[in-house]
Amino acid sequence: MQLHNLTIREAHELLTTRKISSVELTQAMLNRIHEVDKKVKSYVTVTDELALEQARNADERIAKGENVTPLTGIPFSMKDCISTRGVRTTCSSKILENYIPQYNSTVTNKLADSGAVLVGKTNMDEFGMGSSCENSAFFNTHNPWDLDRVPGGSSGGSAAAMSASLATFTIGEDTGGSVRMPAGFCNVTGIKPTYGRVSRYGLIALVSSFDSIGPMARNAYDCATVLEHIAGHDPHDSTTYQSPVPNYTANINKPVKGMKLGIPKEYFVAGMEAGVESALQEAIRTYEKLGMEIHEVSLPHTKYGLPVYYLLLFAEASSNLARMDGTRFGLSVSDGAKDVIDIYLKTRHEGFGDEVKRRIMLGAYALSAGYYDAYYLKAQKVRTLLRRDFETAFSKVDILLAPTCPTTAFKLGEKTSDPLEMYLSDIYVVATNPAGVPALALPAGFSDNMPVGMQLIGKHLDEATLFQVAHAYQQVTDWHKRQPNL
């Protein structure tokens, strides 16, 4: 038994029967991080001391039998855009390189309350802007399945850490595929919950109307366990749903027989890698064998998802990132500054990477007089149509199945010179966020030895069905159990 390879459920069983302690499990994970992450480079910060302290507390809780949850004593990591009091939170940006939050995000608090053990913060594209993790201001993260390839983005560090068994679960964040796309590239299961299901308080905002925090883990069951603990209403985030969080794991074993699976034809078009296409077709056949009814559906505005997503992202991000101004926190470049505007100009010039600069400038452009109607307003109107596409599809089927990316993981450096080319790798994952619907990514096989990801897309607040349908697949396949050689 290798402790770093346990699922949450297995680790919980061993912890509560006192076969292992959280300190042993946590120390094993930290040792593995120090050994293996030299190659993968998924962590920006490793919190050895804090982790061992939390592990000792968890062991006490378990010994006393007090407040023991399925996450008590379980080592996890978190994307570095989620605030952790006293632990550096950088968004992988130079501008926040030394920023230590004075408060916890709601998700951080909830996980601490559940007794989970934070082992570190994971690398990402700067402020979540990217699809390969290559926009981190610090270093590239490598795909554990082939170190010459990217892990995907923007939660690339989280996906790589999960794939390399450097955490028992990890918390990512999905603004336009940032959980699902890297999950697909790294053979990991991950969910973008319904917008508003998980509190955004303490999440450093990219696109306030898209951002969704979600877990990544070894399987759908573990993701369901984590989501049960981090979802729910939060007075600090007025966009969170009041409705109670269902017990996802209790209903996860319900058979899928007779349920209607929709295949959106716009997601199965020319340009998809042959190995991805055949893996997806095989997955559809698997669901057919499980007794699901397969229906072709249409989401006619799919191809406009990408421009809608990016235009709205540019606009909201340009406003959200205005707070990085070198006066109250973060990097401050004031040498020779004659007034406060000079500090803004110098700090932001030095502190932001090229992709961030591009996006905030394009945001200001799309919002500026003369272009507002043509870009921002137009995108918000087409967003309404994207949303209606999903509503129409869900009047006919229970759930949709689609690839997470037209290809498997690409090579480091392959797309860095052309920003638009990089944007196009998000084509299958961006439409869900403007619509707000939940989607779960899971391993669907391999193409030339690289993992293929697929996603299930569900109705608003219907995460339960996503978990159920993903779990059914993972009971009859073992793709999600395959591990890279490191």
Place this chain on the structure above:
Amino acid sequence: MTQTIDTNTVKHVAFLVRLGISEEEAQKFSGQFSSIIDYFNMLNEVDTENIPPASDIANAENVLREDEVKPSMSREEFLKNAPNSERGYVKVPTVLGEEQ
């Protein structure tokens, strides 16, 4: 509606978002912006006559609460991350003064 985004426009939007920018960068971004915006112009194909813009995701209700004073972070704690402070205030150079 294809338009090129020239370096002057790039410098103008850079100033709007308070981003210092070199001549070299302005030239690089100008080319990239033109191809990105050109791609985005595909939205013009979509008929949006009588389509309302999306303004919310799901929770359309206003959320209200009493405006109560509650304990919050201390001033000292807040200023821990401030690059420059004096007597409990964040300190910056001249805010009001001559126009740029």
